[in-house]
Amino acid sequence: MKPNDMNLYDLFIREGGMRNLSNFLKSLDLLVRTYSQGSLETLENNREGFSKAITELVMEAVVAMIDIDTADPESPFQGQAGLFPKYEGEPSLTHFFWQFKESEDKASDLGHLVPETEVD
Numbered sequence: 001m002k003p004n005d006m007n008l009y010d011l012f013i014r015e016g017g018m019r020n021l022s023n024f025l026k027s028l029d030l031l032v033r034t035y036s037q038g039s040l041e042t043l044e045n046n047r048e049g050f051s052k053a054i055t056e057l058v059m060e061a062v063v064a065m066i067d068i069d070t071a072d073p074e075s076p077f078q079g080q081a082g083l084f085p086k087y088e089g090e091p092s093l094t095h096f097f098w099q100f101k102e103s104e105d106k107a108s109d110l111g112h113l114v115p116e117t118e119v120d
Contacts, residue, residue, distance in 0.1 A: 017064055018057075018060045018061040018063075018064040018065070019061075019064050019065055019068070019095070020099070021096045021099040021100055021103070022103075024057070024061050024096065027057055028054070028057060031050065031053050031054060031057065032050075035049060035050040035053065058093070061093060061096075062091045062092070062093065065086075065092070065093070065095055066088070066089060066090075066091065067088050067089075068086055068088065068095050069086065069087050069088040070082075070085050070086045070087075070094075070095065070098070071085040071086070071087055072087075072088070075088075077095070080095060080098045081094065081095075081098060082094035082095050082096060082097030082098040082099075082100075082101075083097050
């Protein structure tokens with residue numbers, strides 16, 4: 001399948017939707033792999049289609065989270081702010097940072113957190 005011919009909605013099975021950081025990152029990785037076909041040169045040659053697909057993915061996540069409110073005491077997401085409070089109707093991906101922190105804390109609690117390595 002050529003990247004320009006793919007239909008993102010048919011290609012991805014997004015159980016749990018784009019409110020989930022893990023699903024978002026899996027979709028992002030799949031786009032990189034699909035558009036690169038294992039080569040940075042191929043990815044660069046497919047830059048226009050890749051950029052469009054990434055934009056569509058980000059927009060899908062923003063729209064999926066448009067109703068999240070981390071500041072309203074009545075919201076089920078109250079207290080789940082990422083870098084900044086997120087208000088209903090406000091375009092933002094900051095809730096992903098809260099999910100990341102939560103998953104990092106859980107991994108650390110279980111002793112499965114992989115130590116950071118320095119790149120020379």
